[in-house]
Amino acid sequence: MNTAQYTGDWTQLVRELSPKQMRNALKRSYRSETKTVVGIAQRYLRQTGMTVRGDRSDWEKGIRGHIYSRGGGFLVTVKAHRASLKQMSQGHPGLSMHKNRRGWYKPVLMWAEDGTQPRTQRYKRKGYTPEARKEKVGLKKSGARHYVKTTGLSTGRLRRYGFLDKATPEMYRVVENDLANDLNVAVEKVAKKCGFIN
Numbered sequence: 001m002n003t004a005q006y007t008g009d010w011t012q013l014v015r016e017l018s019p020k021q022m023r024n025a026l027k028r029s030y031r032s033e034t035k036t037v038v039g040i041a042q043r044y045l046r047q048t049g050m051t052v053r054g055d056r057s058d059w060e061k062g063i064r065g066h067i068y069s070r071g072g073g074f075l076v077t078v079k080a081h082r083a084s085l086k087q088m089s090q091g092h093p094g095l096s097m098h099k100n101r102r103g104w105y106k107p108v109l110m111w112a113e114d115g116t117q118p119r120t121q122r123y124k125r126k127g128y129t130p131e132a133r134k135e136k137v138g139l140k141k142s143g144a145r146h147y148v149k150t151t152g153l154s155t156g157r158l159r160r161y162g163f164l165d166k167a168t169p170e171m172y173r174v175v176e177n178d179l180a181n182d183l184n185v186a187v188e189k190v191a192k193k194c195g196f197i198n
Contacts, residue, residue, distance in 0.1 A: 017187070036178070042063055
């Protein structure tokens with residue numbers, strides 16, 4: 001089909017595109033929508049009032065969009081994703097990781113979305129048994145009978161903020177209203193690039 005044969009029928013135009021061209025058009029529209037809904041999720045994150053210590057440049061970037069490689073859709077997530085071996089060799093920690101004040105990378109947003117269970121730090125305390133204390137003072141420490149007591153120290157928990165869950169209804173509404181229009185625009189761009197329309 002050339003420009004002179006095109007009558008403005010969108011269905012006719014789509015039929016002229018190859019599967020690869022149509023997949024590229026879908027992915028283009030998904031990229032546009034992903035950018036919009038990630039912005040919505042970031043707004044809900046700011047509304048929680050949650051703060052972090054450390055490098056804030058990666059804070060909101062922990063909310064990321066992922067477009068499926070075959071053009072089958074997209075998602076918004078805060079789950080941590082391991083970097084490739086090449087990236088790890090260059091010191092890249094992976095996606096959705098926050099660098100805290102100690103320089104460690106932590107998936108803070110993933111924990112904040114669902115909350116965490118109360119954590120207990122385990123440590124060992126060594127001492128003499130009562131029988132060993134009654135023995136003569138000159139007894140070598142290595143020969144005394146020891147006991148090991150395991151003690152728990154509560155380190156607290158992170159409460160559930162659920163910012164992504166709260167943002168989901170608005171994200172669905174935006175996608176339902178805008179995706180069809182974005183797809184039309186993406187298809188027309190591909191068609192212009194292929195010379196089907198001016």
